[in-house]
Amino acid sequence: MLSGSCKVTRERNESTEPRMRNGTPSRLLTGLMMACATAVLAGCASSIDSTAAINSDPPDKMYGQADAMMSAGKFEAAAAKFEELDRSHPYSPEARRAMVLAAYAYYKAGKFPEAIASAERYTVMHPGTKDAPFAHHIIGSAYFDDMKGANRDQGATRKALDQFKIIKTRYPDSTYAEQADNRIRICEDTLAAQEMEVGRYYLKRKxxxxxxxxxxxxxSDYQTTNxxxxxxxxxxxxYMALGVKEEAQTAAAVLGYNFPQSKWYKDSYALLQSDGLAPREDSGSWISKAWKALPVVGSSG
Structure with a gap:
């Protein structure tokens, strides 16, 4: 007997066991019996493992244990305990909170993929709940902390930006909205920096x-950045290099109107003057239309 519910028996009866002509037991029958025994054993092991995954401790006790682990800085252990609570007592009041706290514990442990996966699961199962902005904040923060420099892939930056924009649009009154504002600016500045770096590369090579x-x-997209x-x-x-002078004049005019003290405007003004031109805005230009879509307060450079 292997366990209370799993029993494997095998009786050998020399008088009834099939034999070959030389008197030895049939290899085929022996193989079948061994295969059956293996299948039964595997089923028993699976049953044992499944039972072991369920913790019979009360959910409030498990929650307290996980919370104590968090306080002690044992974040991975806390995440595992929160997940165990969710598995063992999925319908308890503590389970939903445990799900998002598992994500937070993984984030604190530096386990960003696990944090993102847990928090995304929460946003799918419990959208619009009190902790939903917290879950989006965890996802955004994990991507934010994984951001690379302007000369590297910006996949994490874009995903972080998406999450912070969700917080701003769906949960503008949440405690995470103000921080989302700051991080949106940082993300957009990083993305703009990459566009500028590539643009300069192309410009240098004509x-x-x-x-x-x-x-x-x-x-068009990052007007509020530096x-x-x-x-x-x-x-x-x-545009001057291409001979598209109207667009060049418009770009300089918009630059001068919004940033009159900028050194970049002085350079652009001098470039136009060298060809006998001056800044002049064409209201039909894409530059004028894009700029008017999002007014910007000028700054000096």
Missing amino acids: NYVGAINRFKTVV HVEEALARLTES
Whole structure:
């Protein structure tokens, strides 16, 4: 007997066991019996493992244990205990809170993929609940902490930005909204920096169309970043190189109107003057339309 419910018996009866002509037991029958025994044993082991996964401790006790682990800085152990609570008592009042706290514990432990997975599970199962903005904050923070420099892949930056925007739009009154504002600015500044870096690369190699596309993204999508002044100046330079003077004049005009003291405006103004031109805005230009879509307070450079 292997356990209370799992029993494997095998009786051998020499008088009834099939034999070959030489008197030895049939190999086929022996193999079948061994296979059956293995299957029964595997079923018993599975049953034992499944039973072991359920903790019979009360949910409040398990919650207290996990909370104590968090206080002691044992974040991975706390995450495991919170997840065990969720598995063992999925319908208890503590289970839902344990799910998001498991994500937070993983985040504190530096286990970002696990934190993201746990928090995403919470947002799917419990959207709109009190802890939903907390879950989005955990996801965003995990991606935020994994952000790379402007010359590296920005996948994590974009995912972090998405989460912080969700907090701002869906939960504007949550305690995480103010921090989301700050992090949105950082994410957008990082993304704009990458666009500028690639744009400068194209401009240096006289790939003006490629450069314009990059600077256009900064002007259209990241107007509140510190990179927009240079982007407008680089657009002036790129359009002048292509001979598209009306767009060059518009870029310089928008730059001068919003950032009159900027060194980038002085450079753009001088570039236009060298060709007998002056800044002049064309209201039909994409630059004017993009800028008017999101007014920006000028700064000096």
